Amino acid sequence: MSHYKSKWIKLIAEENPNATAPLPAIHIVKSNKKRIRYNPKKEIMRKIITITSICVMGIMAARAQDHAVLAQDTMTVYRKKIDKLDKEIIHLLGDRMQAARTIGAYKVKHKVAVVQPDRFNKVLQQAVIEGEKVGLSADFVKKLYEDVHTESVRQEEELKQKAITQRKD
Numbered sequence: 001m002s003h004y005k006s007k008w009i010k011l012i013a014e015e016n017p018n019a020t021a022p023l024p025a026i027h028i029v030k031s032n033k034k035r036i037r038y039n040p041k042k043e044i045m046r047k048i049i050t051i052t053s054i055c056v057m058g059i060m061a062a063r064a065q066d067h068a069v070l071a072q073d074t075m076t077v078y079r080k081k082i083d084k085l086d087k088e089i090i091h092l093l094g095d096r097m098q099a100a101r102t103i104g105a106y107k108v109k110h111k112v113a114v115v116q117p118d119r120f121n122k123v124l125q126q127a128v129i130e131g132e133k134v135g136l137s138a139d140f141v142k143k144l145y146e147d148v149h150t151e152s153v154r155q156e157e158e159l160k161q162k163a164i165t166q167r168k169d
């Protein structure tokens, strides 16, 4: 009787010692003192469904994990890129301010006004055109350049004030 792998078949076989395999498709079997209907075909289907469900869940979990790892990798890669670009932006702004300070020193020496609206309008126009080429809105570029201009004027004024103070001393 050991060739009956399923516990149900074993149970049936024990209850029907004279039965010859294969046993009839549907039996009433005793389990925990209760009598239940047993259909071997249904049991096989149930097993197939259970195994398939476990496999599908496993595949889905593995895929979800892959997506999470990929998203994490993408974030790490692009955040590193942003950090590098931000550093370059700050260094470029520093170089730009240095150029503005040099112009500022020239203006002090030759008594030229710090704020040059015509020049700034040209700078602004050029920046808007360049920005459009790389997907930056005119509004954003204008706001950014207003701030940059304010800072270069502040730094030029600072130089001018220092020069005036030095002349007095």
Ligand SMILES: C=C(O[C@@H]1C=C(C(=O)O)C=C[C@H]1O)C(=O)O
Pocket (backbone or CB within 6 Å): 099, 100, 103, 114, 115, 116, 117, 119, 120, 123, 148, 149, 152, 153, 156
């Ligand atoms: C740097 C200058 O000084 C000021 C600052 C400007 C700028 O930051 O682009 C432009 C014009 C000026 O108002 C300059 O005259 O070129």
